[in-house]
Amino acid sequence: MSAAYQRTLKAWAADFRAKLDPKIRTLISQANFDLYHGPVQDGAWGDPTANDPDWHDYPGFTKACKQITSALTAAKLPSKLYFDTDMECWQEKEPEGKIYDECDGQGQVECEIGFGKCATCYGRGEFDPGGDWWKVDRKELLSAIVGTELVGYL
Numbered sequence: 001m002s003a004a005y006q007r008t009l010k011a012w013a014a015d016f017r018a019k020l021d022p023k024i025r026t027l028i029s030q031a032n033f034d035l036y037h038g039p040v041q042d043g044a045w046g047d048p049t050a051n052d053p054d055w056h057d058y059p060g061f062t063k064a065c066k067q068i069t070s071a072l073t074a075a076k077l078p079s080k081l082y083f084d085t086d087m088e089c090w091q092e093k094e095p096e097g098k099i100y101d102e103c104d105g106q107g108q109v110e111c112e113i114g115f116g117k118c119a120t121c122y123g124r125g126e127f128d129p130g131g132d133w134w135k136v137d138r139k140e141l142l143s144a145i146v147g148t149e150l151v152g153y154l
Helices: 003-019 023-039 061-074 138-146
Strands: 082-083 090-091 108-111 114-117 135-137
Touching: 003 082, 003 090, 003 138, 023 061, 023 138, 061 114, 061 138, 135 138
Parallel strands: none
Antiparallel strands: 082 090, 082 135, 108 114
16 A cells, blocks of 8 residues: 555544544543553553553443444444545545536537537546545454454454
8 A cells, every 4th residue: 555545544544533532532542452461450460550540431341342333333434435545535435537518428519510529528528537546445444543453353
């Protein structure tokens, strides 16, 4: 994947995460920490979360995953997106060309001498969307939001 693709994915994920409730964003971080560092708040020696007030509301890994999944569903996580890596933007609809009304997509219009090239589309008949478009599926979008490892548990 290109650097522009990665930047676009990162920008979209940051934008989506910003729309989530702050408690869910915290829960995502906590679940990732729990996943990588083992059980938290279990009284084990050296547990960095033992006296941390930010962890008092942590429901445990399984319940956290269920809450994150519910929040992402409620936030309407798209099933797919289309990235234009030239412009580094995204949209939910597949990019499609435009058929010009002047020539009904034929590229020719009637004129005094019969038929001539359409002045609007220069004889092409339709406009092909420019840019380097990529279709991004839900799993990759989810991975960008919560992390590659945590996706397997949601």
